[in-house]
Amino acid sequence: MTTTRRLVLGLTGLLLTTAACSGPSTTTTAAAVGTAAAEQSKVLLLGDSIAVGQALPLAAAFAAGGVDFQSIAAEGGGNVVGPASDERWKELPGHISAAKPSVVVYQITTYDWGSEPEQQAAYEKLLNTVTGAGAKLVFVTMPPIRPGDFYQPHMAELARTPDVARTVAARSSGQAVVLDAGEVWGTTYQQTKDGKADRSADGIHTCPQGAARFTGWLLTQLAKVLPGFTPPAAETWANTGWSADKHFKGC
Amino acid sequence: MTNVQPAVRPVAARRAQLPALDGLRGIAILGVLLFHTGHLPGGFLGVDLFFALSGYLITDLLLREVEATGTVSLVAFWGRRIRRLLPALAAMLAAVTVLVWLVASRDVVRTTLTDGPWVQLNLLNWHLLAESAGYWDRFGSARVFEHLWSIAVEEQFYLVWPVLVLIIARCGWRADRWVVVAAVVASAGSLALMITLVSSADPSRVYTGTDTRAFSLLLGAMVATRQARVLLARVTGRVAGAVLASLAVGIGVLWWFADGVNSLWLFTGGLFAHSLAAALLIGLCVRAPDTAVANVLAWQPLRWLGLISYSLYLWHWPVSVLLSELWTGLGAWAQTFVVCAVSIGLATLSKYLVEDPIRFRAQWATGRSGVFAFAAVMAGMAVLWLALPAPAPPTIDITGLN
Numbered sequence: 001m002t003t004t005r006r007l008v009l010g011l012t013g014l015l016l017t018t019a020a021c022s023g024p025s026t027t028t029t030a031a032a033v034g035t036a037a038a039e040q041s042k043v044l045l046l047g048d049s050i051a052v053g054q055a056l057p058l059a060a061a062f063a064a065g066g067v068d069f070q071s072i073a074a075e076g077g078g079n080v081v082g083p084a085s086d087e088r089w090k091e092l093p094g095h096i097s098a099a100k101p102s103v104v105v106y107q108i109t110t111y112d113w114g115s116e117p118e119q120q121a122a123y124e125k126l127l128n129t130v131t132g133a134g135a136k137l138v139f140v141t142m143p144p145i146r147p148g149d150f151y152q153p154h155m156a157e158l159a160r161t162p163d164v165a166r167t168v169a170a171r172s173s174g175q176a177v178v179l180d181a182g183e184v185w186g187t188t189y190q191q192t193k194d195g196k197a198d199r200s201a202d203g204i205h206t207c208p209q210g211a212a213r214f215t216g217w218l219l220t221q222l223a224k225v226l227p228g229f230t231p232p233a234a235e236t237w238a239n240t241g242w243s244a245d246k247h248f249k250g251c
Numbered sequence: 252m253t254n255v256q257p258a259v260r261p262v263a264a265r266r267a268q269l270p271a272l273d274g275l276r277g278i279a280i281l282g283v284l285l286f287h288t289g290h291l292p293g294g295f296l297g298v299d300l301f302f303a304l305s306g307y308l309i310t311d312l313l314l315r316e317v318e319a320t321g322t323v324s325l326v327a328f329w330g331r332r333i334r335r336l337l338p339a340l341a342a343m344l345a346a347v348t349v350l351v352w353l354v355a356s357r358d359v360v361r362t363t364l365t366d367g368p369w370v371q372l373n374l375l376n377w378h379l380l381a382e383s384a385g386y387w388d389r390f391g392s393a394r395v396f397e398h399l400w401s402i403a404v405e406e407q408f409y410l411v412w413p414v415l416v417l418i419i420a421r422c423g424w425r426a427d428r429w430v431v432v433a434a435v436v437a438s439a440g441s442l443a444l445m446i447t448l449v450s451s452a453d454p455s456r457v458y459t460g461t462d463t464r465a466f467s468l469l470l471g472a473m474v475a476t477r478q479a480r481v482l483l484a485r486v487t488g489r490v491a492g493a494v495l496a497s498l499a500v501g502i503g504v505l506w507w508f509a510d511g512v513n514s515l516w517l518f519t520g521g522l523f524a525h526s527l528a529a530a531l532l533i534g535l536c537v538r539a540p541d542t543a544v545a546n547v548l549a550w551q552p553l554r555w556l557g558l559i560s561y562s563l564y565l566w567h568w569p570v571s572v573l574l575s576e577l578w579t580g581l582g583a584w585a586q587t588f589v590v591c592a593v594s595i596g597l598a599t600l601s602k603y604l605v606e607d608p609i610r611f612r613a614q615w616a617t618g619r620s621g622v623f624a625f626a627a628v629m630a631g632m633a634v635l636w637l638a639l640p641a642p643a644p645p646t647i648d649i650t651g652l653n
Contacts (some may be wrong), residue, residue: 049386057647076386076453084452111452150389196648202390208645216652234652244644246361249387251645 041226042068044099044135046092047107049075049247050143053206054107056242057215064232065219070099079111081122089125097133103225104130105218107140107181108161110204113154119161123168127176136225137176139165140218143210144182146189146203177225184217185210200250207251208243271536274548275304276557280564282506284594287398287571288587293509296502296525298401299467301564303529305405306471310430313416314475317426323417332409333625334616338609339562339601340402341628344370347395347569348635355395355576357642362394367636370399371629373406376459385455393575398568400459407461408468427477434473441466442523449518457518467526474534483534492542495535498528499544562601567594 043062045055055071062069072078072095079085080092096104106126112119123139130137141162147155162178169176191199198210206214212234219231279297286294316323344367351363369378379385379400388397419429445463448456457463473479487494505525509517536545547553556563571590574581581589609616616624 049383075383084450087450194648200390204390208647212647212649212652231653234647234649238647238649238652239644241644243647244361244641246358246365246382248645249358249390251358 041103041229042070042099042101043222043226044096044101044104045069045071045073045107046078046080046104047073047140048078048109048111049073050110050205051078051107053245053247054211054214054218056245056247057208057211057237058218060237060240060242061215061219061232064236065229067226067229070101072099073107077109077111079109079113080106080126081119082109082111082113085111085122093129093132096129096135099133101130101133101135103138103222104133104135105138105140105222108142108158108165110142110145110151110158112142112161113157115157116160116164119157119164120168123165127168127172131172131175137169137172138222138225139169139176139178141165141179141181143185143199143206143214144187144189148203151204179218179221181214181217184214197251200248202250205247205249208248211248212238212243269537269540270549270554271540271545272304272308272533272548273554273557274550275300275533275536276560277553277555278548278557279304280556280560283564284567284591285587287568288590289583290587291506292511293506295512296506296509299522299525300502300529301401301560302405302464302467303471303474303526303533305408306468306473307475307530307533308471309409309412310416310434310472310475313413314426314430314477317416317420322420323413325413325417328413329409330617330621332406334609334621335606336402336406336561337625337628338605339565340370340399341632342601342605343562343565343569344396344632345635347573348639350573351395351569352639355573359393359395359572359576360642363396364636364639364641366394366396368633370396370403371632371636373403373410375403376400376461377403380456380459383453383455385453385459393572395569395572398564402565404459404461404464405468408465412468412472431473431476431478434469434476438466438469438473438523441469442520445518445522446520449515451515454513454515454518458512466523467529470523470526470530471533474530479534480538483531484538487535487538491535491539492544495532495539495542495544498532498535502528502532559595559598559602562606563594563598566597566601567591570594570597 043058045051045058047054051071051073052075055073059069059071074088077084077088079088112122114122127137139162142158145151151158162180165178169178185199189199189203191197191201193210193213196209197207198213199206215237216231216234223229223231279300282291282294282297282300284294285291286297313323313328348363348367351359355363365382366375366378369375375396379394379397384394384397415433416426416430419433420426441463445457445466448460448463450456474483484491502525505521505528509521514521535542536548539545540549567590570593574586574590574593578589615621
């Protein structure tokens with residue numbers, strides 16, 4: 001009986017180890033190890049499933065650059081306006097203040113549906129929450145998508161989100177900026193770029209190469225916001241294993 | 252997914268075969284097959300029917316054991332469950348994993364190697380929730396083991412429910428009566444949890460959570476008690492056949508008109524109502540086996556489908572996913588035909604070459620040698636997940652990233 005019990009316990013341990021080893025984490029707090037670290041800076045990323053994928057190279061890059069990084073982007077959500085955003089707002093202020101960020105990056109989500117006043121009110125509420133936590137807010141426009149039936153009815157609402165964000169940022173007394181990621185993605189969804197899979201075949205998400213290009217661009221942009229931060233060289237973060245994550249599908 | 256016959260049946264568990272219940276399993280697996288091949292949007296409710304059947308059959312066995320011996324042998328119970336469920340599951344897991352590794356896309360290989368250990372641990376439903384698998388379904392990112400969430404829910408139920416019945420028996424309480432109380436109270440709690448936790452954006456949490464789906468199994472369990480049987484007999488009286496027919500029609504209508512797993516009404520009472528109807532249907536099939544509905548359910552082809560339903564459930568989804576990956580361009584009905592034909596073929600092999608020999612004839616599968624066989628299978632599967640290399644990470648072209 002004792003032998004049997006030991007056997008079962010050993011087996012359970014083996015299985016738990018197997019399971020634990022098989023799934024890399026998708027949200028990470030980077031350790032400050034870089035030489036050009038921005039003292040005590042912390043970047044908090046908010047967004048939807050697109051941002052969840054982008055968080056993977058961002059985590060590697062910020063770790064290499066010595067900046068703490070955390071992502072609370074969420075698959076099937078992450079939006080501050082639109083479906084289920086009321087539920088999200090119950091927890092979001094707590095999450096933001098607990099993270100103690102110096103910069104909050106909000107990549108506008110594919111769920112930011114609603115009327116213009118609703119969108120504006122939500123972005124203002126986000127600005128107040130972020131500044132209340134002592135951080136600056138960086139809006140990043142969402143990548144262009146190839147809408148299916150699910151998104152098609154909301155494309156007009158999504159199309160005006162950059163302007164709404166700009167309006168909110170303009171009234172923020174320098175506490176918010178809007179970065180136009182069109183510099184990375186262009187104006188329409190493009191699955192491949194320079195012969196490499198850049199965006200997922202699903203028309204929404206990014207592939208590792210696209211996420212890496214976005215990371216390189218965002219690091220450069222954030223260097224203007226984070227005092228003392230020098231973007232780490234791509235060699236230090238681009239091929240460190242994150243591209244194997246199963247979040248990247250259809251690539 | 253449960254089958255009533257254990258490998259070595261204790262005296263207390265022996266009872267007459269219930270052909271109509273085999274037929275119900277046949278109906279349930281038909282619904283699931285048609286749902287997964289895109290022909291019956293409400294066919295997913297077949298899983299709910301499986302849950303109610305499992306709750307009924309397991310509780311019936313447990314209560315008979317308590318009646319005969321005054322207690323429940325947990326080791327014997329779990330041994331029977333393992334002999335019943337593990338062999339076909341392990342065979343399918345190993346075969347599908349190797350096949351996926353050889354022929355499927357990188358995405359499917361990754362999810363298969365990640366999901367496998369969680370299937371083995373019987374925790375797949377929680378793992379899929381952690382992975383937001385329900386969200387990715389929208390983009391057609393199918394995982395070959397995704398359907399096994401329901402097996403995980405059942406296995407978790409088998410872990411907890413017999414312990415509760417044992418406690419009731421050990422306390423010297425009247426098992427039947429207290430099992431009813433436990434089933435009713437826990438069902439109500441489970442429903443309340445479902446209503447509280449449901450999110451209109453993504454109901455996956457309540458659809459696949461063990462806590463929020465427990466009522467389906469518990470309502471089946473409730474119907475297995477003497478109190479419920481007596482009440483059912485008193486209420487239905489001589490019109491049991493008519494009530495049975497009404498329930499069958501009601502469930503059929505629901506299966507026909509339910510529009511996928513994302514309708515909010517399902518999670519604010521709809522699924523509970525279906526589970527209750529399914530449980531009552533089961534109870535009445537047992538009470539009135541000579542009624543027209545029970546006779547239809549006992550139709551031999553339907554029964555046979557029910558008898559292979561466990562293996563058919565295991566195989567149909569990997570077959571469907573891999574077929575879609577490897578053989579594109581088939582029409583909807585042609586694909587349905589191929590999926591059904593291949594799945595039924597594999598399920599038949601699984602039933603007669605794996606399930607039945609181990610359940611009915613393998614003496615080595617019991618006692619100490621059974622424990623070692625179980626350990627060997629578990630260790631073998633763990634080695635499989637660790638030994639098969641995951642696809643290499645795609646190399647990032649760093650030109651221009653700086």
